[in-house]
Amino acid sequence: VARAGAIYGRGVDIRHRIVILGGGTGGTLTANRLQRMYGDRVEVVVIDRDDRHVYQPGLLFVPFGMADPDEIVRSRRAQLHDGIEFRLAEVDRVETGGHRVHLVGGESIAYDVLVVASGASLLPDETEGLTGPGWGERIFTFYELESATALREALRSLDRGRLVVNAVDMPIKCPVAPLEFCFLADWYLRERGVRDDVELTYVTSLDGVFTKPVAAEHLAGLMGEKGIALETEFATGEVDGAGGRLVSWDEREVPFDLLVTVPLHGGPAYVGRSPGLGDELGFVATDPHTLQSRVAPNVFAIGDATNLPTSKAGSVTHFEGETLVENIRRFIDGDELAATYDGHANCFIETGFHKALLIDFNYDVEALPGRYPEPHVGPLPLLKQSRLNHMAKLLFQWVYWHVLLPGHEIPGVGSQLRATANQGERP
Amino acid sequence: MSPLTLEGAPVDLDAEGFFRKPEQWTREMAHDIARDNGIDELTDRHWQVIDFMRTTYRETGSAPTIRTLGKVSGVPVKELYQLFPKGPAKLAAKIAGIPKPRGCI
Numbered sequence: 001v002a003r004a005g006a007i008y009g010r011g012v013d014i015r016h017r018i019v020i021l022g023g024g025t026g027g028t029l030t031a032n033r034l035q036r037m038y039g040d041r042v043e044v045v046v047i048d049r050d051d052r053h054v055y056q057p058g059l060l061f062v063p064f065g066m067a068d069p070d071e072i073v074r075s076r077r078a079q080l081h082d083g084i085e086f087r088l089a090e091v092d093r094v095e096t097g098g099h100r101v102h103l104v105g106g107e108s109i110a111y112d113v114l115v116v117a118s119g120a121s122l123l124p125d126e127t128e129g130l131t132g133p134g135w136g137e138r139i140f141t142f143y144e145l146e147s148a149t150a151l152r153e154a155l156r157s158l159d160r161g162r163l164v165v166n167a168v169d170m171p172i173k174c175p176v177a178p179l180e181f182c183f184l185a186d187w188y189l190r191e192r193g194v195r196d197d198v199e200l201t202y203v204t205s206l207d208g209v210f211t212k213p214v215a216a217e218h219l220a221g222l223m224g225e226k227g228i229a230l231e232t233e234f235a236t237g238e239v240d241g242a243g244g245r246l247v248s249w250d251e252r253e254v255p256f257d258l259l260v261t262v263p264l265h266g267g268p269a270y271v272g273r274s275p276g277l278g279d280e281l282g283f284v285a286t287d288p289h290t291l292q293s294r295v296a297p298n299v300f301a302i303g304d305a306t307n308l309p310t311s312k313a314g315s316v317t318h319f320e321g322e323t324l325v326e327n328i329r330r331f332i333d334g335d336e337l338a339a340t341y342d343g344h345a346n347c348f349i350e351t352g353f354h355k356a357l358l359i360d361f362n363y364d365v366e367a368l369p370g371r372y373p374e375p376h377v378g379p380l381p382l383l384k385q386s387r388l389n390h391m392a393k394l395l396f397q398w399v400y401w402h403v404l405l406p407g408h409e410i411p412g413v414g415s416q417l418r419a420t421a422n423q424g425e426r427p
Numbered sequence: 428m429s430p431l432t433l434e435g436a437p438v439d440l441d442a443e444g445f446f447r448k449p450e451q452w453t454r455e456m457a458h459d460i461a462r463d464n465g466i467d468e469l470t471d472r473h474w475q476v477i478d479f480m481r482t483t484y485r486e487t488g489s490a491p492t493i494r495t496l497g498k499v500s501g502v503p504v505k506e507l508y509q510l511f512p513k514g515p516a517k518l519a520a521k522i523a524g525i526p527k528p529r530g531c532i
Contacts, residue, residue: 169494211529233514235493237504249493249508264494280499309489309529 016042016332019101019111021091022268023048023076025056025405026303026317027117032407033325035081042332044083045109047101049090051076054145055400056173057314057393060180060350062148063140063260064188069149072397079405091118094274096296113298113328116277116284118268120173120304120312126264127168127239134241139259142181143173154258155188160197161257163189166246168236168264169205171281173304173312176359178202178262179209179219180350185260186226187352201229203246203254208232215359215367218383222351265312267305283307288363289339291324298331300324310343310363318404319344319415344417346372348393356389358382362417370422373412382422433459445520445527449484452524460522465512469522473510476502480523490520490528 018034020027023046031046038044058072077086090104094114102108122143124130130139140151163185167178182202189195202209202223209223209230210216223230237249239259246254266272267282276295279285284301285294288308293299302324303317310316323341330337343363348356358380359367371378380389403410431438433456439447444460446452457477461469469477479500483491493516497504507515516528 170492235514249504250513280495 016112017110018042018044018113018115018328019109020044020046020115020117021048021094021101021270022046022116022118022303022305023051023080023086024053024117024119024303025314026119026305026321027115028053028076028079028405029318029321029407030115030117030302030324031084032079032081032405033321034328035084036407037325037329040083043085045085045087045111046076046080047087047089047091047103047109048076049088051086051088053079055397057400058397059142059145059148060177060184062145063142063151063155063181064184065152066184069145073145074401079401081406091268091270092273093270094277094299096274096277096299099298111298113300113331115324115328116268116271116293116299116301116305117303118270118305120171120265120283121268122263123266124261124263126266127236127261129239129241130168130261130263132239132241134239134244134259137241138244138257139239139241139261141261141263143177143262151260155185158189158198158258159194162199162201162244162255163258163260164201164203164246164254164256165260165262166203166234166236166254167205167262170211171283171312172262172265174314174347175211175311176219176347176349178204178260179223181260182223182228183226183352184350186228195227199229200227201231201254201256203231203234203236205235206232212359212361212366215361215383218357219349222357222385226352265304267307271305279307281307287339288343289323289341290327290337291320291341292327292331292337300328308343311345311347313345313347314400314404315347316343316345318410321407322415340416342416344415348389348396350390350393351385354387354390355385356393357385358389358392360417360419365417365420368419368422370419373414373418375418375421382419441527443521443527446524447526449481449525456524457522460524464518464521466510466518466522470510472502472506473522476500476507476510476515476519477523480519480525484523484525490516490525492516492528 031044053074053076055072058067061067092102092104100108140147142148189198208216209219235249238247244256267278271278272282286301286306302320304312327337346360350356361367369383372380438451511518
């Protein structure tokens with residue numbers, strides 16, 4: 001499908017078409033980086049079904065009135081550099097053998113290189129009863145803007161009873177977000193003077209509050225200090241909205257008056273309709289170090305849409321961007337791909353009371369104490385609550401729109417983990 | 428390392444009883460491990476799950492989650508809990524002689 005024609009530089013070049021599915025964090029920063037690297041020597045096309053780019057870390061704050069819905073949504077198109085084509089369309093399926101994306105409605109578009117960047121989808125219907133009686137009345141999720149906004153009203157009128165936060169099963173986007181929700185709810189209810197009358201419980205399918213042991217222990221301690229009850233290894237089988245009960249597969253029950261759920265996640269729906277592209281949950285089977293898909297050498301994936309064993313988080317997507325763009329260049333030039341992505345993730349964890357904690361880890365190194373981004377120097381402390389971390393989290397929204405999406409480097413913040421240089425630090 | 432033996436052969440187990448080396452496992456050992464964990468008899472349905480666990484581990488390098496088991500193993504989640512009470516993904520991994528499921532990230 002490479003079309004000869006345009007004449008550039010020293011000779012006749014082939015102008016490649018790179019199609020990017022998804023205009024969120026990964027798709028936008030990839031498109032902008034490619035555009036800056038190639039100018040008009042390649043054609044970059046971004047396809048998304050709507051023009052609403054949600055700053056997802058902001059969703060956490062909406063239920064508590066700390067962010068307004070319209071503050072965290074911008075145009076997808078407006079985040080893309082000039083020269084990038086943006087198309088509003090729904091993808092039906094990808095034909096990896098024929099190098100073609102088929103759109104709903106019958107049209108199709110050929111590609112030389114494809115990037116799947118459509119994120120994860122929420123699948124509340126996969127849990128029995130979750131979207132039945134009570135959905136939108138006493139059952140909400142803050143993982144989606146409309147429900148997060150409706151939850152604000154429900155929280156405002158919660159004066160007593162049981163507030164339950166439940167992450168149904170892994171994987172979920174930003175695995176620390178349900179914990180942050182608990183910490184902020186504790187603070188919010190204290191401010192309102194009703195905390196003593198509300199029982200707050202976190203229910204998780206994991207055997208601890210988080211997947212990385214040192215951080216999990218630290219966070220569990222914080223939950224205890226704040227009087228947040230913990231129910232672990234709870235595999236939610238059914239939600240009884242009318243009766244206000246969570247029921248596990250092994251027949252344990254947790255009663256609730258207000259349920260904040262994090263529904264099951266899957267990959268983009270079209271991945272499931274594209275033979276060979278995804279795993280059984282619809283995430284793209286991807287090489288963890290090069291970001292090339294397993295299905296075809298000219299298909300890559302970034303961000304939440306991959307099946308990589310690291311967090312589904314914006315920081316991961318950002319760190320992957322460098323490896324992805326370099327490998328697209330190498331693929332087009334016929335060079336060997338660089339296996340440079342190390343699973344690096346970092347997350348700010350809001351703990352309430354104007355404080356936050358920061359964790360930094362990768363495939364091999366778990367979240368440890370120390371300083372970030374410069375080992376021993378910081379300025380941000382790792383695995384420790386501080387006002388500075390909270391300020392950094394708030395500042396990050398500006399950085400997201402103005403530095404990260406345009407595809408610039410964040411000064412001092414490298415794509416690879418450096419936390420091991422912090423060895424010897426004590427929590 | 429571990430002084431443990433099963434069916435007369437040495438096995439290398441972690442603190443919770445999961446195999447560190449799946450190649451040390453034999454089908455005969457599965458019965459012993461199952462009995463130690465309250466399952467008196469391994470039926471064909473148990474074996475369907477155990478074989479699926481081992482195949483998935485061999486192909487992907489990690490144990491399947493309960494969700495994957497429910498979707499792909501051919502045994503629905505409800506039944507998985509009847510076959511392997513409490514935590515099917517963990518218990519089936521233990522009996523199938525593969526390392527402890529890493530959970531997720």
